[in-house]
Amino acid sequence: MNSDERLLDYREVTIANRMTGEHIVHGFTASLRRGEVLGIVGESGSGKSITCRSILGILPRGFDITEGTAEVLGQDLRNLSAKGWLSIRGVRVGAVFQDPGSYLNPSIRVGPQIAEPLRVRRGLKRGEAKERVLDLFASVHLADPADLYQRYSYELSGGMLQRILIAGALALEPEVLIADEATTALDVTVQAEILDLLEELKEKTGVALVVVSHDLAVVGRLCDRILVMRHGQIIDQGSTRQVLFEPAHEYTRLLVSEHQVYGLDRFLAAERSAG
Ligand SMILES: Nc1ncnc2c1ncn2[C@@H]1O[C@H](COP(=O)(O)OP(=O)(O)OP(=O)(O)O)[C@@H](O)[C@H]1O
Ligand SMILES: [Mg+2]
Incomplete structure (x- = not known):
């Protein structure tokens, strides 16, 4: 640096x-x-x-x-x-773009998609990664993180999806x-x-x-x-x-x-x- x-x-x-x-x-x-x-x-x-x-x-x-x-x-x-x-x-370096829906796989629940980098990059266990994602969802002011974790992207609004992607972009604490x-x-x-x-x-x-x-x-x-x-x-x-x-x-x-x-x-x- x-x-x-x-x-x-x-x-x-x-x-x-x-x-x-x-x-x-x-x-x-x-x-x-x-x-x-x-x-x-x-x-x-x-x-x-x-x-x-x-x-x-x-x-x-x-x-x-x-x-x-x-x-x-x-x-x-x-x-x-x-x-x-x-x-x-x-x-x-994290990123979020226009059209948040296109960055999520519609056939996988959103929570596990956001949890994946935490498991792969940080070596968190499934349960730990989920806890962290629920915290992240709360920090971007998504109501009822536990319910949201289980949803599919097509069930959610554009604003919710963008919050989810922002949570995901911040998961690994980028600079x-x-x-x-x-x-x-x-x-x-x-x-x-x-x-x-x-x-x-x-x-x-x-x-x-x-x-x-x-x-x-x-x-x-x-x-x-x-x-x-x-x-x-x-x-x-x-x-x-x-x-x-x-x-x-x-x-x-x-x-x-x-x-x-x-x-x-x-x-x-x-x-x-x-x-
Ligand atoms: N995938 C691509 N293949 C070829 N040319 C591209 C590609 N993406 C962008 N360009 C060209 O690069 C130039 C800059 O595009 P860029 O996407 O950076 O514009 P922008 O300022 O982001 O515009 P916008 O406000 O529409 O998003 C444009 O001339 C565009 O045609
Ligand atoms: Mg552009």
Whole structure:
């Protein structure tokens, strides 16, 4: 680990599609420190998910980091072995995505699916792993964990499934949690509940977050710092207040003005009256 505790440290990173030679992400420089919440916003196709996937070592076939240095928890991603990835992905760096239902096997009860990594990675016995999962379910405010443990994913709502996946992502106590459009598929009320939950978990566990959303109100609510991406590059960045109140870049101003339609105005009003 670097002395300044950078959990993520990307410098001038290019991610390319080797088949086409296309640079999907380029000149990407960013870091994440302990306890920090970093937001990444930008239009569809700007490279937000590809950047996250590089952190998790799950780039699409043919995609690679081709330039720059990329470190996660002090490890050089460009020279990380398959075994090295096993100790990072899902263990020290957790992730939740859009469409939680698709990450659970519909033919296996949800509890044992969340318990599995605890048994495999931590060597817990079946009963111990179950106890731990029930605690995790309670910590993400799922009512009646014991009942839920026995359910199948198709019996549960999107909001419940996302809580279950967040519980699963936190099971091995990661240092970093990546939330890529984790609330996008949920209705607005549930979205707000999940954002509150992430905030609470961050306070409680100290996990650092990377929050990706095309919704500025979402990142405004949760993040300390924001990166604005466009066409694979960071075109603007700063503290959440700077980016949302005093956007330096024309494109960010446009994003902010568009998002007033979606509730950023309410966030800004609350911020103004608070500060
Ligand atoms: N599996 C893939 N195969 C080929 N190209 C891909 C793949 N996934 C993403 N891309 C390309 O990489 C670029 C960046 O995509 P990415 O998914 O990172 O965008 P994004 O910012 O996450 O967009 P969104 O807001 O829609 O999720 C896009 O041009 C996209 O077409
Ligand atoms: Mg995406």
